[in-house]
Amino acid sequence: MTEQGVTSVVLVGVGGQGILLGSEIIAEAALLAGFEVKTNEVHGMAQRGGSVIAQIRYGREVFGPLVPEGSAQVLASLEKIEALRFYRFLAPDGVAVVSSQEIVPVTVSAGKASYPLDADQRLEKLFHRLLCVDALKVADDLGSPRSANVVILGALSGYLNLDKDIWEEALRLRVKPQFLEVNLRAFAAGRDLARTGPVK
Amino acid sequence: MQRKILSGNEAIARAAYEAGVNLAAGYPGTPSTEILEAMVQYKDEVYCEWSPNEKVAFEVAAGASLSAARCLVTMKHVGLNVAADPLMTLAYTGVVGGFVACVADDPGMHSSQNEQDTRHFARFAKVPLLEPADSQEAYDFMKLAMELSEKYHIPVILRSTTRISHSRGPVTLGERQASPNRIGFEKDPPRFVPVPVWGRKMRLKLEEKLQEMRVEVNSHPANRIEWRGTKLGIVTSGIAYQYVREVFPEASVLKIGWSFPFPDQLIREFCAGLEQVLVVEELEDILEEHIRALAINCIGKAVVPAIGELSSDVLKASRARLEGIEPSACQIPEPSEVSNLPARPPVLCAGCPHRAVFYALGRFDVIVTGDIGCYSLGTFDPLNRIDTILCMGGGVSMAHGMDRVGEPRKVVGIVGDSTFFHSGITGLLDIAYNRGGSTTIVLDNRTTAMTGHQCHPGTGTTLMGETSRAASIEAIGKACGIPNVATLDPYKMDECIATLKNAIESSEPWLIVSRAACPLHARKRLGPILSVDKERCIACGKCLNLGCPAIEGGDGKPRVNPLLCSGCGMCRQVCPVGAFIDGKGNCHD
Numbered sequence: 001m002t003e004q005g006v007t008s009v010v011l012v013g014v015g016g017q018g019i020l021l022g023s024e025i026i027a028e029a030a031l032l033a034g035f036e037v038k039t040n041e042v043h044g045m046a047q048r049g050g051s052v053i054a055q056i057r058y059g060r061e062v063f064g065p066l067v068p069e070g071s072a073q074v075l076a077s078l079e080k081i082e083a084l085r086f087y088r089f090l091a092p093d094g095v096a097v098v099s100s101q102e103i104v105p106v107t108v109s110a111g112k113a114s115y116p117l118d119a120d121q122r123l124e125k126l127f128h129r130l131l132c133v134d135a136l137k138v139a140d141d142l143g144s145p146r147s148a149n150v151v152i153l154g155a156l157s158g159y160l161n162l163d164k165d166i167w168e169e170a171l172r173l174r175v176k177p178q179f180l181e182v183n184l185r186a187f188a189a190g191r192d193l194a195r196t197g198p199v200k
Numbered sequence: 201m202q203r204k205i206l207s208g209n210e211a212i213a214r215a216a217y218e219a220g221v222n223l224a225a226g227y228p229g230t231p232s233t234e235i236l237e238a239m240v241q242y243k244d245e246v247y248c249e250w251s252p253n254e255k256v257a258f259e260v261a262a263g264a265s266l267s268a269a270r271c272l273v274t275m276k277h278v279g280l281n282v283a284a285d286p287l288m289t290l291a292y293t294g295v296v297g298g299f300v301a302c303v304a305d306d307p308g309m310h311s312s313q314n315e316q317d318t319r320h321f322a323r324f325a326k327v328p329l330l331e332p333a334d335s336q337e338a339y340d341f342m343k344l345a346m347e348l349s350e351k352y353h354i355p356v357i358l359r360s361t362t363r364i365s366h367s368r369g370p371v372t373l374g375e376r377q378a379s380p381n382r383i384g385f386e387k388d389p390p391r392f393v394p395v396p397v398w399g400r401k402m403r404l405k406l407e408e409k410l411q412e413m414r415v416e417v418n419s420h421p422a423n424r425i426e427w428r429g430t431k432l433g434i435v436t437s438g439i440a441y442q443y444v445r446e447v448f449p450e451a452s453v454l455k456i457g458w459s460f461p462f463p464d465q466l467i468r469e470f471c472a473g474l475e476q477v478l479v480v481e482e483l484e485d486i487l488e489e490h491i492r493a494l495a496i497n498c499i500g501k502a503v504v505p506a507i508g509e510l511s512s513d514v515l516k517a518s519r520a521r522l523e524g525i526e527p528s529a530c531q532i533p534e535p536s537e538v539s540n541l542p543a544r545p546p547v548l549c550a551g552c553p554h555r556a557v558f559y560a561l562g563r564f565d566v567i568v569t570g571d572i573g574c575y576s577l578g579t580f581d582p583l584n585r586i587d588t589i590l591c592m593g594g595g596v597s598m599a600h601g602m603d604r605v606g607e608p609r610k611v612v613g614i615v616g617d618s619t620f621f622h623s624g625i626t627g628l629l630d631i632a633y634n635r636g637g638s639t640t641i642v643l644d645n646r647t648t649a650m651t652g653h654q655c656h657p658g659t660g661t662t663l664m665g666e667t668s669r670a671a672s673i674e675a676i677g678k679a680c681g682i683p684n685v686a687t688l689d690p691y692k693m694d695e696c697i698a699t700l701k702n703a704i705e706s707s708e709p710w711l712i713v714s715r716a717a718c719p720l721h722a723r724k725r726l727g728p729i730l731s732v733d734k735e736r737c738i739a740c741g742k743c744l745n746l747g748c749p750a751i752e753g754g755d756g757k758p759r760v761n762p763l764l765c766s767g768c769g770m771c772r773q774v775c776p777v778g779a780f781i782d783g784k785g786n787c788h789d
Contacts, residue, residue: 015546024205027368037205037369038367038369039367039369048547049546049749050546064439064442064446065334065368065369068446068511068512068513081541084537085538085541104752104754106544106547106582107544107545109744109749109753110747111753113540113542114754114755115754123537125537145763
C-alpha cells in the first residue's frame with residue numbers, strides 16, 4: 001500500500017494480447033472486495049499491435065486513474081521487453097510478473113532496431129522481485145493459447161490482497177460462459193505459479 | 201440502488217438513457233465511440249444511429265429536439281469542427297427537447313491528429329459546458345446537462361477527455377425517467393428561423409440566457425469549494441481535479457464542474473481568502489486567462505504544461521517549479537537495462553487488405569495524400585506510402601489541389617470507406633466537376649475499423665442492428681461524373697498493380713475501390729497459416745517490406761508467428777522463391 005492506502009497494478013503487453021479483459025477482471029475483483037476502484041486503458045490507434053498499458057488502482061479512496069511512477073505493487077507484462085519499457089511504474093518493493101513470450105516489433109523486422117538478446121538478464125538485474133512465467137506454454141497445455149493473459153492474471157493475483165473466491169467470481173462476471181471453464185483453469189495454474197514459483 | 205463499474209463513456213450512455221433521451225446520434229471517433237455503442241442496448245426505448253458525419257448527427261438531433269425529443273449527440277473533439285456550423289446557430293434558435301452534445305477531447309493525442317480544447321467552443325458558441333472528473337460525475341453531469349438544456353432551451357456541451365471516457369470507476373445507477381415532452385413540432389418562425397430580422401432578436405435572447413446562467417452557476421453544486429487552508433488554493437476542472445488531490449492534499453480547491461459561463465462570484469469568493477492561487481487545467485489557459493481578467497493574481501501555465509495531458513507525475517514537477525525547484529534535478533537517470541529497447545509502434549494488422557495497396561503504390565513515383573483511419577499507419581516504414589494527412593476526406597480534395605496547380609508527379613488521394621461517406625464525396629465531386637486528373641482510391645474494408653468496427657452507409661446494416669440499403673461507392677463515383685471507376689481485390693497483388701498502373705498513367709480522373717473486409721472484423725482466417733521453408737528462403741527481405749507483424753525478421757531468416765498469421769498469402773505473392781509453405785508443404789494456393 002502507498003501513502004494513501006491505494007493498491008496500484010500496471011498490466012502491459014502488445015495490442016491484441018487481451019490486456020483489456022485482464023484489467024476489467026482486476027477492477028471487478030477489487031469492487032467485489034468492497035474497494036473503490038479506478039482503471040484506465042488505451043483504445044484506438046495504439047491498440048493496433050503497439051505497446052499497450054492498462055492501469056488499475058483500488059483502495060478506500062482513489063482519485064486519479066493513472067498510476068504514479070514508482071508506486072505499482074505489481075507490474076505484470078504479457079511480453080518480455082514490455083516489462084522493461086514500463087519498469088518505471090513499479091514500486092521499489094513491487095513484484096514484476098513477466099510472461100517469457102517474445103513478440104518481435106516491426107521495427108526489428110524492418111532492420112531499424114534489434115530485440116535485446118540479453119532480455120532475461122536485464123529483467124533479473126532490473127527487478128528485485130521477479131516472477132517469470134511461460135504463460136503461453138501453460139495456456140497452450142490447457143488447449144487455449146489465447147488464455148495466456150489469464151495465466152498472468154492468476155500469477156499476479158498471488159501478490160494482491162484479494163481472496164481466491166473473489167477472483168473466481170470476477171472471472172465469472174467478465175468472461176463469456178463458453179470460455180469460463182478453461183479460463184478458471186488458466187487462472188488457477190497462474191496462481192499456483194505465484195505460490196510455488198521463484199521470486200528473488 | 202445498483203453500483204457498477206463503468207467507463208466514462210458507458211456512464212454517459214446510462215445517464216442519457218435514465219434522463220429520458222429519445223434519440224442518440226453520432227459519428228465514431230476515439231475517445232467518444234463507446235457512448236453510442238453502450239447506448240444501443242436501450243434501442244427499444246431510444247432511437248440510435250451512426251450518422252454519416254458529425255454535422256449530420258448534430259442536425260438530426262437538432263431536428264428531433266425541435267420536435268420536443270430529448271437528444272444526445274456524440275463526437276470527438278475534431279468532430280465538433282465538422283458540426284460547428286449547426287452548433288453556432290442552434291445556440292441562437294435554442295432547443296425544445298433537451299440537447300446535449302458530448303464531445304471528447306484527446307489531450308496527449310493518443311489517437312488524434314491535434315490537441316484542440318473544446319472549452320473554446322463553449323465560449324465561442326455561447327453555450328454552457330460541463331466537465332466531469334470521473335465516471336460517477338460523467339453520469340451525474342449527463343443528467344444535469346439535459347436538465348440545463350431544457351431549463352434554458354439551449355444546447356449544452358458535455359466535455360469528456362480520454363482519461364474520463366476510457367477510465368472505469370463505480371457508478372450508482374438509477375431508473376429511466378421517461379421524458380414528459382409530447383413529441384410534435386410547434387410552428388413558430390420567429391423562434392426557429394434565424395433570418396436577419398429574427399436572428400438579431402435571437403442574439404439578444406441568447407445573451408439574456410447567458411446572464412441568467414451567470415447567476416445560477418455561482419451557487420450550483422457542480423461548482424464547489426473544498427476549504428483546507430488559506431496558504432494555497434487551486435482552481436481546477438475535469439480530470440485535473442483528481443491529480444490536484446493527489447499532489448496537493450493540503451490545498452484548498454475550487455472544483456469547477458459547470459465551467460462556462462464562468463462562475464465569477466464563486467471564483468472571487470474563493471481567491472479572496474488565499475495567499476496564493478494556482479490554476480490547474482488540462483490543455484489551454486482558459487480559466488487562468490479569465491481569472492486574470494477578473495483582476496485576480498494567479499499562477500497557471502507558468503508551472504503547469506499547456507501541451508500534452510496532465511497526470512500526478514506531471515503535477516509533481518509543477519509543484520516543484522512552484523516551490524522554486526527545477527524538476528529535472530529530482531529526476532532519476534534511466535537504468536541501462538531499459539536502454540535501446542526497440543520501439544513498438546502501432547502497425548497495420550496481419551492480413552490487413554490496405555497493406556497490399558500501399559505495397560503496390562510503392563512501385564510508382566506518385567504523391568499520396570492520405571486520410572484519417574487505419575490507413576494512416578501506411579505512413580510508416582517499411583510501407584512508407586502516405587505523404588500527407590490533414591483531416592477526414594482531406595486526401596481526396598488535396599490531391600485535386602496539387603493536380604490542378606501542375607504538380608509534376610501524379611497525385612493519388614486515399615480515403616477509407618466510412619471516411620468517403622463522411623466527407624470524401626464532395627472532394628470527388630470537385631475532381632469530376634472541375635476537370636481534375638487525380639486518382640482517388642477508396643480503401644473499402646466494409647467497416648469503420650480504427651474506432652472498433654462500426655457500421656456505415658455502405659455496410660447495409662445500422663447501429664440498431666437492422667438491415668439497410670447499402671450505398672455503392674462505385675455508383676456514387678459514376679453519378680459524380682468520374683469517367684473511370686474500377687474495383688479491385690487487394691489480395692490479388694498483380695491485379696492491384698495493373699489497375700493502379702492504368703489509373704496512374706491516365707490523364708483522366710479515376711476512382712478505384714479496393715474492396716476486402718477487415719479480417720479483424722470478419723473474424724475469420726483468410727487461408728492456411730504459413731511458415732517459412734528455411735531451405736528455400738534466400739533471406740532477400742522482400743516479405744519484410746510488407747511490414748506484416750506476423751513475419752518476424754531480425755537476425756537470420758524470417759519466421760512466421762502462427763498466433764498472428766491470418767493466412768492472407770501476401771507474403772507468398774512477394775516471395776521470389778516460393779519459401780512460404782502451408783501445413784501440407786505447398787508453396788502455392
